Amino acid sequence: MTTSPNIPAPALSAVDTLTHDPQGPVLLVGGYGTVGTELARLVAADHPVLLTGRSAERGAALVRDLGGAPHAAVRRWDLADPAPFEAAVSAVVGVVNDPDDRVLRAAATGGVPYADITRWTARLQRAATVAALLRPTAPVLLSSAWMGGVVSLVTAALAERLGGADRVETAIRWDLADRAGADSVEFMDRLGLDYEVVREGRRRTVAPLSDAGTVRIGGHPTRVARIDTPEQFTLPLTLGTGTATTRIGFSSGLSTRALLAAKHTGFFRWGRGERWESARRALLYSPGDGGTALLRIDVTHGGRSLAAVVEDRAGQAHLTAVGGLLALRRALGTDGSAPAPAGVSFPEQSPRPCEVLPALAALGVTVDIRPATGLNAAA
Numbered sequence: 001m002t003t004s005p006n007i008p009a010p011a012l013s014a015v016d017t018l019t020h021d022p023q024g025p026v027l028l029v030g031g032y033g034t035v036g037t038e039l040a041r042l043v044a045a046d047h048p049v050l051l052t053g054r055s056a057e058r059g060a061a062l063v064r065d066l067g068g069a070p071h072a073a074v075r076r077w078d079l080a081d082p083a084p085f086e087a088a089v090s091a092v093v094g095v096v097n098d099p100d101d102r103v104l105r106a107a108a109t110g111g112v113p114y115a116d117i118t119r120w121t122a123r124l125q126r127a128a129t130v131a132a133l134l135r136p137t138a139p140v141l142l143s144s145a146w147m148g149g150v151v152s153l154v155t156a157a158l159a160e161r162l163g164g165a166d167r168v169e170t171a172i173r174w175d176l177a178d179r180a181g182a183d184s185v186e187f188m189d190r191l192g193l194d195y196e197v198v199r200e201g202r203r204r205t206v207a208p209l210s211d212a213g214t215v216r217i218g219g220h221p222t223r224v225a226r227i228d229t230p231e232q233f234t235l236p237l238t239l240g241t242g243t244a245t246t247r248i249g250f251s252s253g254l255s256t257r258a259l260l261a262a263k264h265t266g267f268f269r270w271g272r273g274e275r276w277e278s279a280r281r282a283l284l285y286s287p288g289d290g291g292t293a294l295l296r297i298d299v300t301h302g303g304r305s306l307a308a309v310v311e312d313r314a315g316q317a318h319l320t321a322v323g324g325l326l327a328l329r330r331a332l333g334t335d336g337s338a339p340a341p342a343g344v345s346f347p348e349q350s351p352r353p354c355e356v357l358p359a360l361a362a363l364g365v366t367v368d369i370r371p372a373t374g375l376n377a378a379a
Helices: 034-043 056-065 102-110 121-134 150-162 182-190 231-238 253-264 274-282 316-332 353-362
Strands: 017-020 026-029 049-053 072-076 086-089 091-094 114-116 139-142 167-174 195-199 202-206 213-217 220-226 243-250 293-301 304-312 343-345 366-371
Touching (some): 026 086, 034 049, 034 316, 056 072, 091 102, 091 316, 102 114, 102 121, 102 139, 121 231, 150 167, 150 231, 150 316, 150 366, 167 213, 167 231, 195 243, 220 253, 231 243, 304 316
Parallel strands (some): 017 086, 026 049, 049 072, 091 114, 114 139, 167 243
Antiparallel strands (some): 195 202, 213 220
């Protein structure tokens, strides 16, 4: 295998080799972290799985726990180690940050269906460019919208009912009692960086944690403020959305106020770099025993609005894993629709959005849809 002459791999990256074997295991890169463990349990119910990460020993216990699955194995693949990796697999799901696009390059070059659920917006944009230049012959599903693409999938389902999605407002209630892996809060490092959104059909630059307002999410009034997430980039491109906004708040009003106060002091700008990394991550890192993932999505089109409250009592790691499983099914073409096309796509481009809600329900995720009485957040 060689990399494309038009897009050479970074100098420190190995030339990894993934080959497509339709009967092979599903490769989960980062398959025994907080989200990876949840995803491994879901995938192993239907597929053999190959779990990789920095330490094969850490995955050994999970492999033993998956003993009732068709097949489970673990190998070491440290993306910071230049040692090349080789495997024959049926598909790949990225469940860990891939800063040099090693996994993406190997999958695209080897013709292996690929899904990723871990990229913040800037890295998703780069991944889309890398994949386009590699001209993959298999699907490349970039499903890093909030909770493994669940926000985008539910948005597509609402848009199908309304006939479009002129405006999409997402409000997230982060449960501080929940479990969260360290990788899942890397977006905290982006809170000092302004980002681009589409508002009223025009591209604008906004500041993180701005436009704060109170939203009722599943009966809980929650103070929320802007955060950079990939669906705000993709929905205007795929669904023609004229305004796409995502905001986040905590289950604790005190913690939300602390986050907003840190923003007002300029902490996320002057507190960048390794010195303040632990302080930044501590604001969202949740090593709790478990909580409920809860969010609300309002979609408006042609003067009509629908609001969906998405709830997963198994927590945000499970909900993200559910998004990863649905992304895998789409990449493999096993979601009951036509085979996924080769090349880059996003979760909201599902050919059958009407199947999204039953699929979520079957995996323990409830979606309550009602007519909306107004936008879900007031700036």
